[in-house]
Amino acid sequence: MLELVQASTYAADIDRLILLIGVIVGVWFLLAEGIFFWLIWKFRAKPGEKTQYLDGTEKHIKKWITIPHALVLVCDVFILVGAVSVWYDVKQQLPDADSTIRVIGQQWAWTFQHPGADNELDTGDDIFTVGDLHVEVEKTYHFQLQSRDVLHSFSVPVFRLKQDAIPGRSITGWFTPTRTGEHDVQCSEICGIGHGVMAARIHIEDANTHAAWITRSTAATTP
Amino acid sequence: MADTLVEVQKQEIHGQDHEHHDQGFVSKYIFSTDHKIIGMQYMFTGMLMAVIGGYMAYVFRMQLAFPGISVPGFGQVSPGEYNSLITNHGSIMIFWVAMPVLIAAFGNFLIPLMIGADDMVFPRINRLSFQVFFISSVVLLISLFVEGGGFGGAWTSYPPLSANADYNQTQLGASLWLIAVALEFVAFLLGGINFITTLMNSRAPGMKAYDIPMVCWMIVIASILFMLSVGPLLAGAVMLLFDQTLNTGFYDPARGGDPILWQHLFWFFGHPEVYVVLLPAIGITVEVMATFSRKKLFGYKLVLYTAVATGVLSFFVWAHHQFIAGIDPRMANVFTVTTLLISVPIAEMLFVMIATLYGGSITLTTPMLWALSFLAEFLIGGVTGIFLGASGADIYFHDTYFVLAHFHYTFFPIAIIGTFCAFTYWFPKMFGKMMNETLGKIHFWGTIIPFNFIFIPLFVLGMGGQHRRIYNFEHFPEIAGPEYFQLREIATIALLIMLAFQAVFFFNVVMSWWKGEDAGKNPWKANTLEWTTDSPAPHGNWPVEDLPTVYRGPYEYGHPDREEDYWPQNLPG
Numbered sequence: 030m031l032e033l034v035q036a037s038t039y040a041a042d043i044d045r046l047i048l049l050i051g052v053i054v055g056v057w058f059l060l061a062e063g064i065f066f067w068l069i070w071k072f073r074a075k076p077g078e079k080t081q082y083l084d085g086t087e088k089h090i091k092k093w094i095t096i097p098h099a100l101v102l103v104c105d106v107f108i109l110v111g112a113v114s115v116w117y118d119v120k121q122q123l124p125d126a127d128s129t130i131r132v133i134g135q136q137w138a139w140t141f142q143h144p145g146a147d148n149e150l151d152t153g154d155d156i157f158t159v160g161d162l163h164v165e166v167e168k169t170y171h172f173q174l175q176s177r178d179v180l181h182s183f184s185v186p187v188f189r190l191k192q193d194a195i196p197g198r199s200i201t202g203w204f205t206p207t208r209t210g211e212h213d214v215q216c217s218e219i220c221g222i223g224h225g226v227m228a229a230r231i232h233i234e235d236a237n238t239h240a241a242w243i244t245r246s247t248a249a250t251t252p
Numbered sequence: 253m254a255d256t257l258v259e260v261q262k263q264e265i266h267g268q269d270h271e272h273h274d275q276g277f278v279s280k281y282i283f284s285t286d287h288k289i290i291g292m293q294y295m296f297t298g299m300l301m302a303v304i305g306g307y308m309a310y311v312f313r314m315q316l317a318f319p320g321i322s323v324p325g326f327g328q329v330s331p332g333e334y335n336s337l338i339t340n341h342g343s344i345m346i347f348w349v350a351m352p353v354l355i356a357a358f359g360n361f362l363i364p365l366m367i368g369a370d371d372m373v374f375p376r377i378n379r380l381s382f383q384v385f386f387i388s389s390v391v392l393l394i395s396l397f398v399e400g401g402g403f404g405g406a407w408t409s410y411p412p413l414s415a416n417a418d419y420n421q422t423q424l425g426a427s428l429w430l431i432a433v434a435l436e437f438v439a440f441l442l443g444g445i446n447f448i449t450t451l452m453n454s455r456a457p458g459m460k461a462y463d464i465p466m467v468c469w470m471i472v473i474a475s476i477l478f479m480l481s482v483g484p485l486l487a488g489a490v491m492l493l494f495d496q497t498l499n500t501g502f503y504d505p506a507r508g509g510d511p512i513l514w515q516h517l518f519w520f521f522g523h524p525e526v527y528v529v530l531l532p533a534i535g536i537t538v539e540v541m542a543t544f545s546r547k548k549l550f551g552y553k554l555v556l557y558t559a560v561a562t563g564v565l566s567f568f569v570w571a572h573h574q575f576i577a578g579i580d581p582r583m584a585n586v587f588t589v590t591t592l593l594i595s596v597p598i599a600e601m602l603f604v605m606i607a608t609l610y611g612g613s614i615t616l617t618t619p620m621l622w623a624l625s626f627l628a629e630f631l632i633g634g635v636t637g638i639f640l641g642a643s644g645a646d647i648y649f650h651d652t653y654f655v656l657a658h659f660h661y662t663f664f665p666i667a668i669i670g671t672f673c674a675f676t677y678w679f680p681k682m683f684g685k686m687m688n689e690t691l692g693k694i695h696f697w698g699t700i701i702p703f704n705f706i707f708i709p710l711f712v713l714g715m716g717g718q719h720r721r722i723y724n725f726e727h728f729p730e731i732a733g734p735e736y737f738q739l740r741e742i743a744t745i746a747l748l749i750m751l752a753f754q755a756v757f758f759f760n761v762v763m764s765w766w767k768g769e770d771a772g773k774n775p776w777k778a779n780t781l782e783w784t785t786d787s788p789a790p791h792g793n794w795p796v797e798d799l800p801t802v803y804r805g806p807y808e809y810g811h812p813d814r815e816e817d818y819w820p821q822n823l824p825g
Contacts, residue, residue: 031716054635068609080810081611085551105592115644120581179413186717189648197505213730217651217719225723
């Protein structure tokens, strides 16, 4: 199996939810296929044997359908509770941010607007980069997702995060990186001929490295 | 009132057609109003389109496994061509293969034969339906060769990419694609009207609602779902066409439009559409399973009601395609509930099908193998859908290969397995000959085994973070490792094997048609009415004085009062 690190606070939650669903539907799947193949084997045609005339309307026969039916509903409730609670945490609520960045999609590159030394967006010391997003580990970020032309989708697999960017809107979301490293940022919504090259990297840095990067980048852009 | 009008029209048309019985080839096979010929026209057009769609899959799978190679029979694949290939592969397989073959071909061929009618209620509308469909296929194929190339904005065609040639760079291709899709919808609306009215009005004397073979019900329910869902999309398509050609701004945020509007219109149609093609496939499978397990269907009404319930629910789940598209996040909770709910009737339907096997006498003929594999494989498609319907998990899985593998595990059983199941089962009725069983089984295993080797690796890749519609994964370091490429190569090689085995099918069709054993009227000893007439059925299906009368339901196998293990619907007593 392919191993993908968990690099945000909610990555583990999403993976746990996937595992929960996997176990529940896995049991159902194996049970259904098992019974299915067993029936095919057990009731294979044998010469001279007549089939049973059942039509499933009598209660004692129908229970073989109605009981599993009710159990499916119960399982659905478990999955629903898990799904909604994860969803609420990732998409519906917004924890207080230590910093805010802006992510702008366009054909076919990601532009990242970092707040710079003053930690405020839209001030003179903002750092703009194309294709490289720099964030500090263990800090909670808000991102403002925008698009200049068509739909894009900001996807960071190690965060388990994905959000479409829509022209004319600014969509706010959040993440908190939990481990340092360098990872892929994808565009996961088809956006034209260059969709396949719309890659970026996210650099998750410890406090010192991140501060050094800010100083270096500010120096580089200051006239 | 409706009855009389219908009768008058039928008599008029049949009166005219019966006057010249020695029709030439063109009027008999090209401009026919006979439902069986129209069914065949749909089927062979659909199969031809399937070959084209399969060829496209071959080209882009080669590019994905071996990026940059010159694909034999195509050449090097450019990013623009890649996008166009995946877009048209999806469009073709759904709109020009699944729909025409499952609904139009088998709907046309089976409904009148199975309900004891001499033809459709509106034979000329039926002919028009195929003609419009044929034109739509031609328009789509032309769109691939115009200046700028075919449309490459995915089969979902999200604006602003699809709305503006500055963004998609396929001015003509995008518009032609849209026109082709709209024409195809018109064709199926015409066909659907026919299926519904025919089932309502032309049933044999004695055939009550619960005596109708399940596959007819399913095709008609599917037609109703299609009619109810396609309107908004057709309107949306016109607006999109205006955006493309007249420079309007329905989907352009800079001019007060909204790109998300299209997504709602598209998926309001797009999700019921899944059930539009699923239900006929379920119907086919049910017929075949009952025949070859010699069993009465376990809960006829249960299957029917769950199909209706699924159909109704399918109108309230569309936004699960848009969880992360920027809709209000609170909406996602509502649609998670409805989406998970739909698992209940579908699961129940599958349980009923499995339960039908209990106490049966199962013969593994080729059609039965297809029917059973439909169930076995569709279950995988069904359970993986839960991951995507659960909003929290969808954040990660959305737009990955997990989604792709999931819907191929639903659509492949529906469109490919379902088609082969029906084709091998009704081939004797269509052509009067039996198909070769050995070749049929070779083809079966040569299709089913590679199929799983194509898509199980893609599930794994999707879980590993591989996103969709990327022509070359080398640009993304995390998913460009050798273990990822190994999985891609397995999928591609399995596809090559599967495609190669389709030659066995076509060989079998030609050989069986040419030299096969004579089928006789009822080779499978089945109960439904189509098996009471000659194979192939003549024009008008039965002699006019000898149209069948129905005395019982379609699945009376193994009845205790009877010596024989089957009891045809038309036998009195």
